[in-house]
Amino acid sequence: MPLIMLVGVAARRPTERGGFILLFGSKRVMSNETGEAVDARCPRCGATGSLKGIRVRQWFTIFFCPLFPLGSGQRFTQCTKCNASFAMPPEQFAGAAAKADAVQTQRSITMYNSLRNSPANSVTLNELMQLYGSLGEYKQAVSAAADFPVALNNSEQCMVTLGRVYVSQNDYAAALQWFDAALARNPDLPEAQFYKAVAHLRGTPSDPAKAIAAARMARKAEWPGADDLISEAEAAAGNSNDEIRMTNQ
Numbered sequence: 258m259p260l261i262m263l264v265g266v267a268a269r270r271p272t273e274r275g276g277f278i279l280l281f282g283s284k285r286v287m288s289n290e291t292g293e294a295v296d297a298r299c300p301r302c303g304a305t306g307s308l309k310g311i312r313v314r315q316w317f318t319i320f321f322c323p324l325f326p327l328g329s330g331q332r333f334t335q336c337t338k339c340n341a342s343f344a345m346p347p348e349q350f351a352g353a354a355a356k357a358d359a360v361q362t363q364r365s366i367t368m369y370n371s372l373r374n375s376p377a378n379s380v381t382l383n384e385l386m387q388l389y390g391s392l393g394e395y396k397q398a399v400s401a402a403a404d405f406p407v408a409l410n411n412s413e414q415c416m417v418t419l420g421r422v423y424v425s426q427n428d429y430a431a432a433l434q435w436f437d438a439a440l441a442r443n444p445d446l447p448e449a450q451f452y453k454a455v456a457h458l459r460g461t462p463s464d465p466a467k468a469i470a471a472a473r474m475a476r477k478a479e480w481p482g483a484d485d486l487i488s489e490a491e492a493a494a495g496n497s498n499d500e501i502r503m504t505n506q
């Protein structure tokens with residue numbers, strides 16, 4: 258919100274007495290900083306290499322035209338992918354993100370060691386895979402599952418998490434295997450139904466009919482997002498029917 262000051266100044270002219278008004282104020286101007294994108298993950302959308310520095314400066318304005326900047330401004334970091342902005346300059350942001358990653362990596366090592374001592378602990382394996390997933394380390398998550406097969410095969414939750422890891426890697430065939438394995442143990446697992454629908458929809462070839470069926474099961478259990486997924490699958494089903502009709506004509 259620009260701050261406007263109205264200043265009336267009486268002008269003195271030999272023949273007439275008049276007045277004029279000067280509009281002073283200030284305005285916030287945002288500019289992109291030059292420089293490379295920061296090599297850190299966006300905490301909001303998880304994208305890497307999308308964080309850039311921006312500078313917000315207050316400008317002194319006259320008649321709403323910026324004249325000169327007031328101070329050096331405040332520096333932010335913004336994600337070019339999801340547009341989230343963070344009140345920290347990019348270099349500090351990268352440092353903080355690296356520190357957070359280091360803490361998480363240490364946590365994953367601790368969990369790995371604990372699993373070596375009790376390889377049947379499904380709760381820890383599930384947490385470890387989720388942690389790797391949140392760090393974008395999908396290969397590590399898959400190899401953790403392979404290292405502790407007892408923990409994996411005793412837990413439908415571990416199977417679903419592994420399936421989600423495969424979805425993140427766009428390996429929908431492998432993901433579907435694990436969702437089905439989880440559902441064989443527990444047919445009422447809405448998380449498995451939901452992501453099974455995602456895998457059917459995104460896979461090649463896409464199978465909207467199977468996606469709709471699985472998403473409806475997830476909706477019955479009120480899994481968040483199931484409604485939107487059904488709409489998307491129904492739209493995809495409509496499109497593929499049109500294609501079939503067109504090829505038949």
Ligand SMILES: [Zn+2]
Binds near residue numbers: 300302303307338339
């Ligand atoms: Zn982002």
